[in-house]
Amino acid sequence: MTRSAEAYERYRAPEFRRLLAAARRSLERNGGEIKGSIGLANPTTAERTAVIGITGTYRSADVRRITIPLSALEESVRNVTGMSLHDVLERIGLKLRFRADERTALDQARQRILAEGEASPLHAEHAWYRQWLAGLASDGTITALINRKDIHLFSQAVRVLQYLYNRPSDAPPIMLPALADATTGDTKALNPGRGSLPTLVLRALAMARGISPESGAEARRDLWDAFDVIVDDLASRVLVLNLRATGQGLGQWLTDAACYGTPFHVTLHQLITLPITVNLPTVYVCENPAVLRRAAGELGASSPPLMCAEGRPSTAFHRLAQLIVDSGGTLRYHGDFDWPGIDMTNQLRARYQAVPWHMDAADYVKAVRDNTDQVQLSGKPQDTPWDPELAEVMKRESRAAYEEATTDTLLADWSRGG
Structure with missing residues (x-):
C-alpha cells in the first residue's frame, strides 16, 4: 500500500483491534517509549495473519499466544502510513494518557x-x-x-x-x-x-x-x-414566655402575650425589622421547650421571663440574648447535666456572662438520684469553673440527667419568685 493521509484507516480493521489496544497500554504505561513486547492470547486467524505480515515471521495455526516487539509494530506502522505508532493510535482512538x-x-x-x-x-x-x-x-x-x-x-x-x-x-x-x-x-x-x-x-x-x-x-x-x-430569617426563631418589651409591633405583641402567660415564637426577621428594647433585670434561660411549656401551663402569667435555647441556640436566640444583656439584664441558665449541656453553659457564660442556675454539684446529685433512667455520659468532658466539684462528680457518677427530669425543682423555685 502506498502512503497516504488515509493509510492509517487499515488499522481500524478487527484484526488490529486487540494488538493496538495492547500497544496503547504499553505506551501509556511507559510514557510513550517504544520498548518491550506486547502479546495476544488465543489469536484468531485474522490476527495471526496480521502479525505475520508485520513481523515477516510465520506463526503456526495452533499457537496459543503471539508476542511481538513493540519496535516491530512501530516500524511496520511507519512503513505503511509514514506516521508514528503514537500518531496512528490517536488518529483512530482517544488521545494517549501517560500515567x-x-x-x-x-x-x-x-x-x-x-x-x-x-x-x-x-x-x-x-x-x-x-x-x-x-x-x-x-x-x-x-x-x-x-x-x-x-x-x-x-x-x-x-x-x-x-x-x-x-x-x-x-x-x-x-x-x-x-x-x-x-x-x-x-x-x-x-x-x-x-x-x-x-x-x-x-x-x-x-x-x-x-x-x-x-x-x-x-x-x-x-x-x-x-x-x-x-439561611432563612423566618426559620431562625426563639421561644419565649412572659418577655415584656417595648417597641412597635413586636414589643407590643410580646407584652400582650405576657399578659396571658402565652408562649411566643420570635423570628429573626421580626427582631431585625421590628426593633425592641427589653428592660428586665433577670431572664431565665432553659434548654428544653418542655420546661417552658410546663411553666406556661402551671404558672402562666406569674412565671418569670423565660427564653428557651431549644437544644442549640439559634441566631434569633443570640440576638435577643444580646439585647437583654446590653440593657443591663442578667441571664440565668439551666440545661442538661451532660457534657454537651455543660459546654452550652460555658458558651453562654463566656458570651453573655450568664449565671448557671440550679447547675451545681448538689443539684446534679439530686437529679441523678431522682431520675430512674440510667443514661451514661458520653462525649468530651467539660470543665465547670462556676463549681469545679460539679465536673468531678459528673465524671465519677458518669450518668446524665436531662433538664425535663428536674422541672419540678425549677417550677417550685419560680413559683416562690425565683
Missing part, C-alpha cells in the same frame, strides 16, 4: 492546594482547620476537585472560613447570599445544590463545632446559624 506524567501533574496540583491551605492564618490558629485540610487530602476530595477542574472551589472555601473567623464578635448576623457575594462574587455560590463549595465549608464548620456533618436542610441551616449566618 506517570498524570500522576506527577496530580501530585504537583495537590501540593499547590495544600500549600495554599496551609498559608491561611487559620492553619496556625485552629486544630479543626488542620483536621479539615488533612481530611480533604486523605479521602480523595482534593483529587476529585483537581480532576473536575474545580480547584477554585477550595480557594473560595478557605476565603469563606477566613471571613467568618475574622468577623468581629459583635458583628450582626449576615445573610447567606451576602456571605457568598463577599467571598466569591456570586450570591448563589453557597446555596444547597450548588456543587462542592457549600459541602466543603459546612464540613469545616462541623469540625469547628466538634460535631459530625449531617444531611438535610434543617441540619445545614442550624450549622450556618451557629456561625451567625442566616
